Amino acid sequence: MNMNKGKLIGIGVGPGDPELLTVKAVKTLESVPVICAPKSSEKKPSVALSIVQGILDGRSDEYITLEPLFPMIEDKKALESYWAGAAQLITMELDEGRDVSFITLGDPSIYSTFSYVSRIIGERGYTVEMIPGINSFTGCAASAGITLGEKDEIILVVPKVDQRLEGLLEHADTAVIMKTSRHSQMLEEIINKDPRDKKVLSVQNCGMDDEEIFDGFARNGKYLSTTIVKFNDRRDH
Numbered sequence: 203m204n205m206n207k208g209k210l211i212g213i214g215v216g217p218g219d220p221e222l223l224t225v226k227a228v229k230t231l232e233s234v235p236v237i238c239a240p241k242s243s244e245k246k247p248s249v250a251l252s253i254v255q256g257i258l259d260g261r262s263d264e265y266i267t268l269e270p271l272f273p274m275i276e277d278k279k280a281l282e283s284y285w286a287g288a289a290q291l292i293t294m295e296l297d298e299g300r301d302v303s304f305i306t307l308g309d310p311s312i313y314s315t316f317s318y319v320s321r322i323i324g325e326r327g328y329t330v331e332m333i334p335g336i337n338s339f340t341g342c343a344a345s346a347g348i349t350l351g352e353k354d355e356i357i358l359v360v361p362k363v364d365q366r367l368e369g370l371l372e373h374a375d376t377a378v379i380m381k382t383s384r385h386s387q388m389l390e391e392i393i394n395k396d397p398r399d400k401k402v403l404s405v406q407n408c409g410m411d412d413e414e415i416f417d418g419f420a421r422n423g424k425y426l427s428t429t430i431v432k433f434n435d436r437r438d439h
Contacts, residue, residue: 206299207296207297207299207328207329208235208236208295208296208297208298208299208300208301208302208328209296209301209302209328209329209330209331210292210296210301210302210304210319210320210323210324210328210329210330210331211230211234211301211302211303211304211330211331211332211333212303212304212306212310212314212316212320212330212331212332212333213227213230213231213303213304213305213306213310213332213333213335214227214306214307214308214309214310214311214314214332214333214334214335214336214337215227215250215253215254215305215306215307215308215335216253216307216308216335216336216341216409217307217308217336217337217338217341217342217408217409217410218249218253218307218341218407218408218409218410218413218426219253219341219409219410220253220254220256220257222335222336222341222409223253223254223257223335224333224334224335224336226333227333227335228257230303230333231254231257231258231303231305232257232260232261234265234301234302234303235265235266235295235300235301235302236265236266236267236268236292236295236300236301236302236303237251237254237258237265237266237267237268237302237303237305238267238268238269238270238288238291238292238302238303238304238305239251239267239268239269239305240269240270240271240272240288240304240306240315241269241270241271241272242271242272242273242274243271243273243274244271248269248305249307249426250305250306250307251267251269251305253305253307254305266295266300268288268291268292268295268302270284270287270288270291271284271287272284272285272288272315274425281318285315285318285319285322286322288319289319289322289323292304292319292323293323293326293328296323296328304316304319304320306335307335307338308335308336308337308338308341309334309335309336309337310332310333310334310335311332311334312337313361313380316332320332338380338408338426338428339359339378339380339428339430341408341409342378342405342408342415342428342430343430345405345408345409345413345415346403346405346415346430348403348430348432350376350378350430351375351376355375355376356373356374356375356376357374357375357376357377357378358370358371358373358374358376358377358378359378359380360377360378360379360380361380361381362379362380362381362385363379363382363385363388363389363392364385367379367389367392368392368395371392371393371396372396374433375432375433376430376431376432376433377393377430377431377433378428378429378430379428379429379430379431380428381425381426381427381428382404382419382420382427382428382429386419386420386421389419389429390419393419393431396433398433398434399433399434400431400432400433400434401417401431401432402417402418402419402429402430402431403415403416403417403418403429403430404416404417404418404419404420404427404428404429404430405427405428405430406420406426406427406428407426408426408428410426
């Protein structure tokens with residue numbers, strides 16, 4: 203591997219509040235020559251970029267911003283072409299000897315688009331590093347003032363609501379369901395089938411100016427919705 207090539211650094215920027223960035227993330231963002239901030243549509247700015255914008259505005263040097271498009275689609279073939287395109291943009295900078303920070307909401311190791319692009323770039327022999335970030339569900343728990351797990355309780359984290367959830371729930375003391383607003387009805391039905399006493403709360407846009415915390419399920423379709431279900435110990439069955 204050519205030692206003059208740059209490295210790719212995945213940076214978790216947390217759930218939304220710029221003050222929840224790690225010291226290491228801030229130090230890197232203050233000096234890295236290239237920032238890669240994917241966005242889900244040409245019309246919408248990158249949420250991750252808005253979280254770190256204050257730090258970037260404080261820089262006195264020049265830096266490059268890459269904003270590849272990662273649309274919210276299910277078509278794997280189409281997605282792969284977007285990931286390949288982003289990898290191409292990034293490797294062009296790495297080949298010039300510039301390090302690239304790929305910023306991602308939450309943590310780069312948990313359900314992050316960074317994983318797809320970093321795999322492509324890592325397989326090409328470039329150095330890839332990660333700086334962890336506060337993930338959305340620990341951010342949500344902190345905002346709501348609740349603990350997710352105590353003693354030997356099992357915490358279940360699922361990225362979406364589908365038929366797998368029902369079979370997993372019986373083993374969980376706490377269930378964290380991410381991006382719940384799209385399948386709220388199905389989630390409600392599955393949770394209500396469980397005979398245990400339970401507390402349900404949802405957090406939307408955690409750590410952002412319009413953060414909302416409320417009892418029950420998320421119903422208004424906001425993408426950044428997380429539902430936390432805490433079951434108590436008494437099992438009736």
